[in-house]
Amino acid sequence: MxxxxxxxxxRTLYVLAAVVAALALAATCTLDVLADGASTDRNTAAVVPxxxxxxxxLVVDDPLAxxxxxxxVVIPYRAENLRIIPVFGSAALDVxxxxxxxxxxxxxxxxxxxxxxxxxxxxxxxSAGPHKVLIELVDANHKTLDKKxxxxxxxxxxxxxxxx
Ligand SMILES: [Cu+2]
Numbered sequence: 001m002x003x004x005x006x007x008x009x010x011r012t013l014y015v016l017a018a019v020v021a022a023l024a025l026a027a028t029c030t031l032d033v034l035a036d037g038a039s040t041d042r043n044t045a046a047v048v049p050x051x052x053x054x055x056x057x058l059v060v061d062d063p064l065a066x067x068x069x070x071x072x073v074v075i076p077y078r079a080e081n082l083r084i085i086p087v088f089g090s091a092a093l094d095v096x097x098x099x100x101x102x103x104x105x106x107x108x109x110x111x112x113x114x115x116x117x118x119x120x121x122x123x124x125x126x127s128a129g130p131h132k133v134l135i136e137l138v139d140a141n142h143k144t145l146d147k148k149x150x151x152x153x154x155x156x157x158x159x160x161x162x163x164x
Contacts, residue, residue: 049096056082056098058137060148064120068152075121075150077102079137082145086116092140100145105134114142126154 057080067074082098092099101116106123112134115121121135131154136147 053098054081056137056145058146058148060135060150063152073123084118088140090141100139103136103138107131128154128156
């Protein structure tokens, strides 16, 4: 019981640390974009509205095999025609370039979590056996624009919560 609680607290702290790091990174990236825009030729800046921007697309890789053998699920992904940043609300639907984030659902759970870091999805504590993770690319108002499901198998004897 105590070990389970410790693992849960440790996992929560891990997620919080990742969120803080992601927000710091996003803030840095935003500043970089603004700095670049200010210092370069206006005609070549990548910070102008994109007319008729193509549909947003989500590209998801399989979990990294070298991490999976340690019971750690790391899923790299990227978005095309959408910038993943922590900006939310209906007013952000009209901005260009398009912005959004992802929703992640594990094993058909009735709930999901949102991530706006653009970093790979990292999860620990899976039981051995087959699992699936649904990643949805959503707009700033949480409407799904594209989605991919990744199926994978966590090897026997590699359950995590232990290996962080
Ligand atoms: Cu959302």
